[in-house]
Amino acid sequence: xxxxxxxxxxxxxxxxxxxxxxxxxxxxxxxxxxxxxxxxxxxxxxxxxxxxxxxxxxxxxxxxxxxxxxxxxxxxxxxxxxxxxxxxxxxxxxxxxxxxxxxxxxxxxxx
Amino acid sequence: xxxxxxxxxxxxxxxxxxxxxxxxxxxxxxxxxxxxxxxxxxxxxxxxxxxxxxxxxxxxxxxxxxxxxxxxxxxxxxxxxxxxxxxxxxxxxxxxxxxxxxxxxxxxxxxxxx
Numbered sequence: 739x740x741x742x743x744x745x746x747x748x749x750x751x752x753x754x755x756x757x758x759x760x761x762x763x764x765x766x767x768x769x770x771x772x773x774x775x776x777x778x779x780x781x782x783x784x785x786x787x788x789x790x791x792x793x794x795x796x797x798x799x800x801x802x803x804x805x806x807x808x809x810x811x812x813x814x815x816x817x818x819x820x821x822x823x824x825x826x827x828x829x830x831x832x833x834x835x836x837x838x839x840x841x842x843x844x845x846x847x848x849x
Numbered sequence: 850x851x852x853x854x855x856x857x858x859x860x861x862x863x864x865x866x867x868x869x870x871x872x873x874x875x876x877x878x879x880x881x882x883x884x885x886x887x888x889x890x891x892x893x894x895x896x897x898x899x900x901x902x903x904x905x906x907x908x909x910x911x912x913x914x915x916x917x918x919x920x921x922x923x924x925x926x927x928x929x930x931x932x933x934x935x936x937x938x939x940x941x942x943x944x945x946x947x948x949x950x951x952x953x954x955x956x957x958x959x960x961x962x963x
Contacts, residue, residue: 769948780955781893781939786948793948829892831951836881836900836943838951842892 740764742841744830750847754819759844761813761830769833770813772805774798774826775843781829787813820848851876851942855954863962868912868927870957872940875921881943882923883951884914888936896938899923910934935961 743762751757763770772784785795787805804816813832817824825848831838856871874880884896897908904916914925925938937958941951 771950773951781941781951781953783950783952786950788948794946794950833949837883837895837898839895840885840893 740839742830742832742839744828744841744844746844747842748845748847750849751820753822753848757817757820757846759815759817759828759830759846761815761841762811763813763830763832764834764839765811767832767834767839769793769838770805770807771831771833771838772815773829773831773840775829776823776826784815784828817846820846822848824848851880851944851952853882853940853942853952853954855938855940855957857957858955859958859960861960861962862930864932865929868925868930868934868959870925870938870940870959872914872923872925872954873921874923874940874942876942876945878945880923881949882914882916883941883943884908884912884923884925885939885941885953886910886936887939887956893939896925930959930961932961932963935959 745760770787775781785799786793802818827843829843830841852875854873882899885893897906899916907913912927937956939956940954943949
């Protein structure tokens with residue numbers, strides 16, 4: 739069964755460093771999303787992406803964040819200068835029709 | 850704007866007992882509703898979804914949920930809990946604007962005791 743994959747599973751970085759989280763969505767899906775979950779809290783929407791551009795973003799998704807689909811398979815989330823409060827689990831999802839399929843997540847720890 | 854409310858951050862049941870996790874939604878249009886399960890240190894797995902049609906939907910692992918428009922509810926049930934059901938459960942509603950992101954509830958942690 740096709741699945742969404744994410745790398746790395748765990749990333750530790752120092753405050754102020756840039757990180758890139760990678761996702762490979764399901765191949766025939768057209769809609770892509772990033773969500774995050776701060777430890778012990780609910781899952782929050784960050785951004786949606788369609789036809790090579792951002793279609794919607796939340797207030798969390800400020801200028802420090804960017805997304806890109808550099809080739810036909812990968813979908814990346816970049817945080818330019820990480821803050822302590824960026825520590826969270828980041829989930830990628832892709833969608834065909836009704837339902838979104840989530841990847842296993844990348845746990846980002848900012849020290 | 851759509852939203853969901855999950856009553857009870859923790860629910861404890863004994864193995865073999867009925868599981869009932871509550872979810873109420875708010876939506877100005879017919880909602881698309883979802884339940885996801887998250888096992889410790891893992892991602893989100895879709896349990897079941899309601900889009901249109903039959904209001905009682907069955908999912909994986911013996912779970913089911915009933916859409917009740919009059920009560921704006923989409924409660925998740927399972928007749929007999931198993932130890933392996935211990936996890937975090939999230940109710941979510943799909944927005945009807947933009948590209949239909951999911952709005953999640955705060956989650957309910959299900960604890961199952963022997």
